[in-house]
Amino acid sequence: MVDILIIAGIVAVGAALIIVAVRQMNQSQAISKRLDQYTDVSLSLEELELQQPFRERVLIPMFRALLNTLGRFGLKQNQERLRMNLQLAGNPGNISPTMFIGLRMTLAIALMILVMFLVIGRMPFMQALMGMLIAAAIGYILPGIWLDRKIKERKKNILKALPDALDLLCISVEAGLAFDLALQRVAQKWDNELSREFQRVLQDIRLGRTRREALRDLSARTGVDDVQTFVSAVIQADQLGVSMSKILRIQSDQLRVRRRQRAEEAAQKAPVKMLIPMVFLIFPALFVVILGPAVPRIMSALGAMGG
Known part of the structure; x- marks a missing residue:
């Protein structure tokens, strides 16, 4: 009986030591994970490459x-x-x-x-x-x-985002921001094709290129007529010393008018585009529904006349 109690006590003490050791390991791992979140862990190039998925x-x-x-x-x-x-x-x-x-x-x-x-x-x-x-x-x-x-x-996405971007750009310049800071604010506001192009313009300016060259590259990369008009106006305002806020306000108003004209043009084209499905899809179904019940009578009448 004494031997059984001694063995049971040894087993209990061993289990308790194992539980304590596992808890301490878990706590140390949790602490190391928390520290890794707030400290920079220097990894080798091989370790960084192995962290990427197999596909990449x-x-x-x-x-x-x-x-x-x-x-x-x-x-x-x-x-x-x-x-x-x-x-x-x-x-x-x-x-x-x-x-x-x-x-x-x-x-x-x-x-x-x-x-x-x-x-x-x-x-x-x-x-x-x-x-x-x-x-x-x-x-x-x-x-x-x-x-x-x-x-x-x-091009469609850039053309769609340009009027709103120019409105925000105009408001930022009128509020007292410089053109580059206003452009940065517009680039941070959205995440679309136009905002990414504005970010690239700012990166080119930071790398030492002039604003004129960066804006001309923007016009060449987009291939949108409205962007080319906007870039030409900004470059002329910068060369002649004209107020940038007035130029941006004029450009914003013109783009808003062009957007309304494009919407009206699309509305005028809608009936012509609807004509093809109506003729080839809707009208045949209507003819089947309307004239379908009369076809057997017509066939029987023609058969009677032929007989």
């Missing part, structure tokens, strides 16, 4: 290297125009012109191989070859269509 560490670099490799074997024409189009689209995914050409070739080859597996042995050779060539052409054209859509969407 391996898959994306491999895909970009593949695009660069294929892009070197593609067509080298209109590189400058392609670079300008990528810039107008906002450089989606930081794609270079070589990578974009590689993307076209990759998609063309992938679609051609897919069609080859689908049609080989099921169609004559010439028809299968024609289908493969058509698939390759479609794969080469699709990235260009995607890029054009990105350019139009970005």
Whole structure:
């Protein structure tokens, strides 16, 4: 009996020591985590790289290297125009012109191989070859269509955000802020294509470029007529010493009028755009509902007349 009590006591003491040790470890880990939040932990480049997900560490670099490799074997024409189009689209995914050409070739080859597996042995050779060539052409054209859509969407977003941004810019300048500080306030207010372009203008100015050069680059990167008008007015006001608040107020009023005119133009185009679905979709359904019950009677009457 005494031996059993001694063993039970030893087990209880051991369990208590284990529980105390685990609690102390948890407390030390919690304290270290709290300290890590308020102190800078120096990590090596390898540790920082390993913290990134597998997709960013391996898959994306491999895909970009593949695009660069294929892009070197593609067509080298209109590189400058392609670079300008990528810039107008906002450089989606930081794609270079070589990578974009590689993307076209990759998609063309992938679609051609897919069609080859689908049609080989099921169609004559010439028809299968024609289908493969058509698939390759479609794969080469699709990235260009995607890029054009990105350019139009970005211009539309910039055009939509410009009047409100100019209103805030005008109010900030009239309140006593300098133009650069007012531009910074507008850039911090929203998170859209226009605000990111304003932030880039401010970064160019901080890096030593003049305001005129930074604004002209803004006009070239956006490709929007209203932005070009705004940039020209600001540059002229800066050169001639005209009050910046008056120029911004005039630009804001003009953009507001243009936005109203664009809305009225879109409203005028709506009936014309509605005509096609009405003729080909709504009217046939109405004819079926209205004339459907009369069709059997007409057929029976024609049959009786023929008999």
